[in-house]
Amino acid sequence: GVATDIVRDLPWPIRKLLGLIFITPEAGAKTSILLATDPALNQTTGTYFDQCVIKTPSPSAQDPLLRSQLWEYSLEAVGLTADTFNAPSP
Numbered sequence: 643g644v645a646t647d648i649v650r651d652l653p654w655p656i657r658k659l660l661g662l663i664f665i666t667p668e669a670g671a672k673t674s675i676l677l678a679t680d681p682a683l684n685q686t687t688g689t690y691f692d693q694c695v696i697k698t699p700s701p702s703a704q705d706p707l708l709r710s711q712l713w714e715y716s717l718e719a720v721g722l723t724a725d726t727f728n729a730p731s732p
Contacts, residue, residue, distance in 0.1 A: 644670030669693075 645664035649657050673691050677683055690699045702708055717723060 646670075 643660070643664045644667055645661055646667055649660055652660075673694050676694050677686070677691065690697050690703070713724075717726075
């Protein structure tokens with residue numbers, strides 16, 4: 643996880659413990675910055691990165707049924723439909 647203010651309302655001992663295992667916001671942003679700015683990655687799509695390194699997604703992330711359920715839930719949560727994107731669900 644990334645140490646952000648999202649945990650600010652948790653009790654102090656829990657915040658302190660999370661601070662030991664979470665990375666800084668700066669470190670958390672490195673992969674996004676790399677992907678947005680590295681010309682060598684311009685054509686890279688559908689690839690999972692973790693801390694600036696290509697990794698294999700977890701088995702649950704590769705499960706077609708779970709991906710589809712998450713996609714449908716996400717659309718419903720924000721009030722959109724698949725038609726909005728002119729693309730089939732994953």
